[in-house]
Amino acid sequence: MSAATRPGRLVIAVDGPAASGKGTLARRLAVHYGLPYLDTGLLYRMVARAMLDAGHDIHDAIAAEQVVNSFDETAFPEERLRGREIGEAASVVAAMPAVRAGLLTRQRRFAAQAGGAVLDGRDIGTVICPEAPAKLFVTATPEVRAARRHKELVGRGEAVTLDGILADIRRRDARDSGRSDAPLKAAEDAVVLDTSALTVEEAASAAIGIVEGRRAA
Numbered sequence: 001m002s003a004a005t006r007p008g009r010l011v012i013a014v015d016g017p018a019a020s021g022k023g024t025l026a027r028r029l030a031v032h033y034g035l036p037y038l039d040t041g042l043l044y045r046m047v048a049r050a051m052l053d054a055g056h057d058i059h060d061a062i063a064a065e066q067v068v069n070s071f072d073e074t075a076f077p078e079e080r081l082r083g084r085e086i087g088e089a090a091s092v093v094a095a096m097p098a099v100r101a102g103l104l105t106r107q108r109r110f111a112a113q114a115g116g117a118v119l120d121g122r123d124i125g126t127v128i129c130p131e132a133p134a135k136l137f138v139t140a141t142p143e144v145r146a147a148r149r150h151k152e153l154v155g156r157g158e159a160v161t162l163d164g165i166l167a168d169i170r171r172r173d174a175r176d177s178g179r180s181d182a183p184l185k186a187a188e189d190a191v192v193l194d195t196s197a198l199t200v201e202e203a204a205s206a207a208i209g210i211v212e213g214r215r216a217a
Helices: 022-033 041-053 061-068 084-094 097-111 124-128 142-155 162-178 200-216
Strands: 010-015 037-039 116-121 134-139 191-194
Touching: 010 022, 010 124, 010 200, 022 037, 022 116, 022 134, 022 200, 037 097, 041 061, 041 084, 041 097, 061 097, 084 097, 084 162, 097 116, 097 124, 116 124, 124 134, 134 200, 142 162, 191 200
Parallel strands: 010 116, 010 134, 037 116, 134 191
Antiparallel strands: none
16 A cells, blocks of 8 residues: 555646646645645746756756755745746746656655655656546646736736746646656546636635545445
8 A cells, every 4th residue: 555545645736737726736735734835936947047056957867966966945935936037937947857856756755655645747647646546637728828927927917928827837737747767647446627707716616526526436
């Protein structure tokens, strides 16, 4: 019996593309079930931030491998991990097999906590926690996702355009889905939740319903 399926534990895997709402839903699920939550995308942003701070080319796979095996998760205030530039950089390093392998243990260790955990990312249900009893794949149309991200970045004072954000979204989707190692895709046993036409409350209610359905199965 794996740690993910041990009686009394609940591991919830939430995957999906950028700005789909998966992070918001994962946090809501963590609060609802009283579970620790990990935004695994922040780990990739930490690697990217560490590389940029050290002056490395973000496409340098050798440097990325060295960074991923030595960076300190506590060294980066979250405000330094947000924004358009670091999101794009994180998508680049996330396509590197050595980076994904280097972060695998950290993520699985988090998921192995006694009562369970909620993790969101791109490959939680397929690679990190393939035996999680509850898996969601959260998505929305590129246009809706771009509008959400545009509103978020403008609210932070960034000078961005909706067309530019949409181009970023499409580029990241292609990179995340097309990489050879752990591509973005729904696990075969994941429930797909399209949030395009849903409010946050409606999406959260649907997500809880999905988890409850899996727990009762």
